[in-house]
């Protein structure tokens with residue numbers, strides 16, 4: 001129980017620090033984004049709206065920093081992340097809320113595929129060292145060593161431009177109305193295939209290598225020898241004894257990589273013009289849309305934190321040694 | 327035929343290791359760690375195997391059970407197991423399926439690293455049960471769990487410990503769990519590789535006494551591996567002394583202790599204080615075991631032997647009868663009963679055997 005409480009306290013503190021940082025950093029930036037916005041809007045915003053923007057943006061000099069800070073927390077609790085500059089006056093929360101499912105869906109699924117595939121291959125070549133299967137290693141390592149955008153560009157050139165098997169960008173056929181129909185879902189999968197493939201290609205090697213090395217280490221543990229000596233069937237020794245222990249570090253890095261799904265897909269979404277959170281962040285940066293940037297950063301930070309929590313609890317669930325109590 | 331009376335009936339081998347050789351490493355220059363080791367375990371007996379660290383005791387145990395991990399390879403030999411039906415089979419020639427069914431049912435082993443022999447992520451009960459169920463296909467799980475509880479109480483651990491994880495048990499408890507596990511299917515042969523070295527002396531004795539008591543009750547045969555000969559003298563029926571990958575002496579336990587025939591056995595006995603009686607000065611053996619990667623021809627003990635002769639540096643001594651005739655009535659010309667030694671001092675015509683080795 002104390003373990004749980006300590007972890008919760010730790011995460012609460014981390015979340016507080018992240019959110020506070022998110023509050024402070026834009027206020028340290030030089031320049032006045034509201035004036036810049038007014039210039040861009042060329043008089044389409046009246047002075048009342050300008051004043052409320054300043055309040056929202058913490059550019060209101062009449063309020064003390066502390067008052068701004070409490071107001072900021074109040075806004076967060078209402079789910080209000082302010083209004084986007086470029087898509088004025090759409091709330092940032094709406095934009096982020098629309099982009100997030102695409103990223104989580106595409107990269108999340110691709111990450112899970114890469115993890116499962118890589119772990120299975122890692123088990124196989126870690127258990128049967130010195131067979132032809134070891135040849136997978138250099139190939140997959142090659143793909144993870146090549147910069148990500150390069151892998152993306154190559155797959156686009158080969159599969160979209162030359163072979164014309166898949167579209168080179170976008171997330172679904174724009175002629176379709178988003179709905180839960182077979183046609184639309186099929187289109188999403190069709191458009192998502194190439195980006196997912198590149199994510200899998202460039203990340204699977206890490207999983208293979210990690211699992212293989214742990215399998216090699218664990219295979220020489222005494223309890224694996226005992227499992228053999230007991231005359232357990234081969235699959236039970238490999239999965240129940242060797243892989244079951246070898247997967248522990250793998251699981252914690254998996255949960256962490258889920259955290260980077262949201263933040264780490266910037267390049268993929270840029271290469272494929274995919275409408276996820278990374279692409280949104282990219283646009284926000286290039287148009288100086290500070291509220292949107294802030295919203296994206298907040299979501300990314302919190303998702304890494306949530307992933308950490310998942311990693312912690314998954315590890316505790318899988319490894320009884322971490323459970324001090326009982 | 328009964329296992330209980332094996333000590334008094336004629337010796338019936340249950341596990342016979344013949345000419346077993348093991349190399350570590352492949353390629354042109356492997357290390358020959360075991361060289362033509364032969365050893366016979368009779369039904370119902372406790373056979374002790376002793377020798378300094380690194381002489382190949384564990385390697386012998388692993389090789390005989392085909393658990394040797396790469397880069398270890400068995401280059402020659404046979405391991406004949408006499409089944410419950412009296413049929414003999416070479417373990418080294420079994421198919422994977424046959425080997426799996428022989429393991430744990432016929433030969434169970436408690437490893438040197440018993441501290442790490444339990445899978446840390448499973449409860450103790452599960453690990454006892456899966457071994458049972460692997461060999462008793464139709465057995466309901468509940469029944470296997472009952473058996474597991476019974477096994478734990480047999481080694482003096484309360485049955486509710488089945489729900490514990492290994493890290494929640496003390497070292498002595500883990501060791502006993504391993505012994506209980508090894509006895510789960512009432513094997514014919516139990517190999518124990520230094521089962522108690524990680525424990526304190528009191529715990530060592532306690533566990534050892536328990537094993538011997540269980541052996542009297544269940545009638546299995548034991549190969550007991552240790553580097554502590556004085557411990558063996560108390561529990562073993564016969565003792566084999568190993569040096570640098572070879573067996574150098576083999577005899578009844580009391581004989582090895584009181585009348586060692588090999589200079590190495592003599593030295594080894596001096597390395598440990600007797601458990602009872604006055605503490606003797608530890609003489610030890612000067613020098614250290616040879617590097618197995620670069621064994622010179624001749625006797626591997628030559629560099630440390632106080633009785634070394636010229637022939638020792640050129641010719642390797644082989645395991646054979648001692649220089650003494652049996653003392654029993656009417657068998658004046660037979661070899662000393664069941665004693666074997668690998669030393670040129672005992673070869674015919676090599677002059678009188680030194681006093682210390684002729685008691």
Ligand SMILES: Nc1ncnc2c1ncn2[C@@H]1O[C@H](COP(=O)(O)OP(=O)(O)OP(=O)(O)O)[C@@H](O)[C@H]1O
Nearest residue numbers: 350359378379380381382383384385386397553618
């Ligand atoms: N994996 C290995 N690769 C190469 N050499 C090895 C390997 N394992 C063991 N050896 C060598 O084989 C020899 C015998 O080792 P073994 O573990 O059988 O000794 P032991 O008699 O059990 O010693 P101890 O009393 O310390 O347990 C040693 O000299 C060791 O260096």
Ligand code: SF4
Nearest residue numbers: 625628631638669670
């Ligand atoms: S053979 Fe020679 S060197 Fe070896 S133990 Fe006997 S006397 Fe000593």
Ligand SMILES: [Mg+2]
Nearest residue numbers: 383384385438
């Ligand atoms: Mg050993």
